[in-house]
Amino acid sequence: MTSPFDVTITEQGDAVRVALSGELDISSAPRLQDDLARVEADGPATIVLDLSGLAFMDSTGLRLLIGADARAREAGRRLVLIQGNEMVQRVLRVTRLDERLEIVPDASL
Numbered sequence: 001m002t003s004p005f006d007v008t009i010t011e012q013g014d015a016v017r018v019a020l021s022g023e024l025d026i027s028s029a030p031r032l033q034d035d036l037a038r039v040e041a042d043g044p045a046t047i048v049l050d051l052s053g054l055a056f057m058d059s060t061g062l063r064l065l066i067g068a069d070a071r072a073r074e075a076g077r078r079l080v081l082i083q084g085n086e087m088v089q090r091v092l093r094v095t096r097l098d099e100r101l102e103i104v105p106d107a108s109l
Contacts, residue, residue, distance in 0.1 A: 006053075007035045015046035021053030024061035032061075036068055045077060051084030052106075057091055069101055080104055 005028035008019040016039050024032065039047060049068065051057070065081070072079035081103045083089060092098040 005031065007032060009035060009039060011044075012048075014044060015048055016042070016044040017048040017050060019050040019053060021055075023056040024054055024064070025056065025058045026060045029060045029064055032064055036064070040068075040071060040075070040077075043075070043077075046080060047072060047077060048080045048082060050082040051088050052082050054084050054088050057084070057088050062091065062095060062097065065097065065101065078102070082106060 005020070005022035005024060008021075010017045010019070018035065018039060020032065022028070036047075047068070049065070054061075069079050071077075079102065081101055083103055083105050084092075089098070092101070092103070
């Protein structure tokens with residue numbers, strides 16, 4: 001059984017917004033990885049990962065965020081995360097990724 005997960009990609013000027021909804025876990029991670037690879041290939045100045053629609057994120061999701069951040073830094077690109085629900089934010093706090101990643105409270109960058 002796969003977990004419910006969806007990705008919506010929209011261009012916003014020189015940024016691309018990747019909105020996630022549902023559960024980001026080991027079963028949904030390959031889809032996000034593929035979507036991020038396509039977005040990154042276009043070379044946007046900023047990628048906005050909107051976590052506000054996530055109900056759940058496991059360590060696989062964390063690994064994807066860390067990888068996306070590393071690739072963005074290497075490419076001179078900005079990666080911004082829109083804050084998720086309390087469970088998602090707690091995972092980021094516990095792992096101290098909230099100190100490493102750029103996280104904003106909402107989509108008004």
